[in-house]
Amino acid sequence: MHTSGSIPLKSGIRPWIIDTTLRDGEQAPGVVFSSAEKMEIALELADTGVNELEVGYPAISEEERQSIRKIVARQLPLRLSSWARAKWQDIEDACRCGTEGVHISFPVSALYLQLMEKDYAWVQQQLHELVPRAKKYFNYVTVGAQDATRAEPELLKQFVLDADACGADRIRIADTVGIANPVSVMALVGLLKSASPAALEFHAHNDLGMATANAFTALEAGCSAVSVSVTGLGERAGNAALEELSVALELSGKYDTRIDMTKLSRLCATVSKASGRVIQDQKPVVGKSAFQHESGIHCAALLKHPLSYQPFLPDQVGREHHELVIGKHSGSAALQHYFSGKGLVITRNEANHLLPIVRTTANEKKRALKAHELERIYSTLAVKQ
Numbered sequence: 001m002h003t004s005g006s007i008p009l010k011s012g013i014r015p016w017i018i019d020t021t022l023r024d025g026e027q028a029p030g031v032v033f034s035s036a037e038k039m040e041i042a043l044e045l046a047d048t049g050v051n052e053l054e055v056g057y058p059a060i061s062e063e064e065r066q067s068i069r070k071i072v073a074r075q076l077p078l079r080l081s082s083w084a085r086a087k088w089q090d091i092e093d094a095c096r097c098g099t100e101g102v103h104i105s106f107p108v109s110a111l112y113l114q115l116m117e118k119d120y121a122w123v124q125q126q127l128h129e130l131v132p133r134a135k136k137y138f139n140y141v142t143v144g145a146q147d148a149t150r151a152e153p154e155l156l157k158q159f160v161l162d163a164d165a166c167g168a169d170r171i172r173i174a175d176t177v178g179i180a181n182p183v184s185v186m187a188l189v190g191l192l193k194s195a196s197p198a199a200l201e202f203h204a205h206n207d208l209g210m211a212t213a214n215a216f217t218a219l220e221a222g223c224s225a226v227s228v229s230v231t232g233l234g235e236r237a238g239n240a241a242l243e244e245l246s247v248a249l250e251l252s253g254k255y256d257t258r259i260d261m262t263k264l265s266r267l268c269a270t271v272s273k274a275s276g277r278v279i280q281d282q283k284p285v286v287g288k289s290a291f292q293h294e295s296g297i298h299c300a301a302l303l304k305h306p307l308s309y310q311p312f313l314p315d316q317v318g319r320e321h322h323e324l325v326i327g328k329h330s331g332s333a334a335l336q337h338y339f340s341g342k343g344l345v346i347t348r349n350e351a352n353h354l355l356p357i358v359r360t361t362a363n364e365k366k367r368a369l370k371a372h373e374l375e376r377i378y379s380t381l382a383v384k385q
């Protein structure tokens, strides 16, 4: 673990980061991006430095295809890929959009095969038919193993071998219902890598709160690519979050993403606005409280060293500064600092005199204190003198 808090010089492993905000992200219940919002998000993602965009699902509608074509026309400096089911009609719809790549998704668990009334022989036959055919129209053809983490490992291994033999450029291992954990991801990817040299991608879902950790582990285990979405937006509890994973990779000191982390905050704000999904205060990296401190011990140390109680500095991820709030857990150093910021110098003894009033007020209000309340508390010093 890189512990200095500063983001290391670029020299590490280069993971391939695929952003699926415009495909899986928009599949979050109730989320609809307008064409203009899709463009804005795509431009910001390109500017942030992701390697590939899963830019949408062309089979949905002509309107969807038009939005994709507009993004294609901008010739952004990253690969664009369209999503498709294992169905020629979907791939044909993708052909009409002009993306460099197409991603073809296959069911691989017994449950999904049963729901579709198919068996693995059908998967094999579709792989052999669709992948070589798609290669005539796209520079890059990837395939997905849907519900891979609930599939029989031997069948999944066979899928990877078959997809590779058919010419798939990369194979997505999808934790479709988010049941994996870092230990199981390490074992599964290890098993698949020992069976085939094919390029693997991991697609994590966050149903158990492990998506980012699982994506990170997948890279450690040998995947060359991971899919993520901005703020983790996606089906149900969402996907691995781009902002969390990219910072975790950089801070590990081992990876060199091309991500410009100073752009993450703005990007997340753009997606939050377009999706109508508020960013939770405690959201890593971009949440309001990610750089907010109240505890006296933390504030006293932070005033001496900004990394004492933070893993990285706010400006490294495009945030302005950390913020000290005054409340129930404040100590004298924080209180002295707060008042000095208002041009009011108080001694440590005076701060210690005010702290019980601060605590009582915070207990009564059940929150941090507001400026006018602190002003009133300060005025009690004058009464005392």
Ligand SMILES: CC(=O)SCCNC(=O)CCNC(=O)[C@H](O)C(C)(C)COP(=O)(O)OP(=O)(O)OC[C@H]1O[C@@H](n2cnc3c(N)ncnc32)[C@H](O)[C@@H]1OP(=O)(O)O
Pocket: 024, 027, 057, 059, 060, 085, 086, 087, 105, 106, 107, 115, 116, 146, 176, 235
């Ligand atoms: C885990 C994932 O993220 S998968 C991606 C999920 N994304 C979406 O569903 C995108 C939005 N979806 C849509 O707009 C519509 O559902 C459409 C256009 C895709 C399809 O609509 P419809 O034709 O009305 O089908 P419907 O949605 O009812 O059912 C899905 C069909 O896809 C089939 N299907 C599902 N997965 C696959 C697959 N990987 N390959 C081939 N067919 C598949 C199902 O068997 C079902 O087929 P059926 O209609 O013959 O029973």
Ligand SMILES: O=C(O)CCC(=O)C(=O)O
Pocket: 024, 103, 104, 105, 106, 143, 144, 145, 146, 147, 172, 174, 175, 176, 177, 203, 205
């Ligand atoms: O592309 C695929 O095959 C997987 C699709 C997906 O989003 C998932 O399974 O969670």
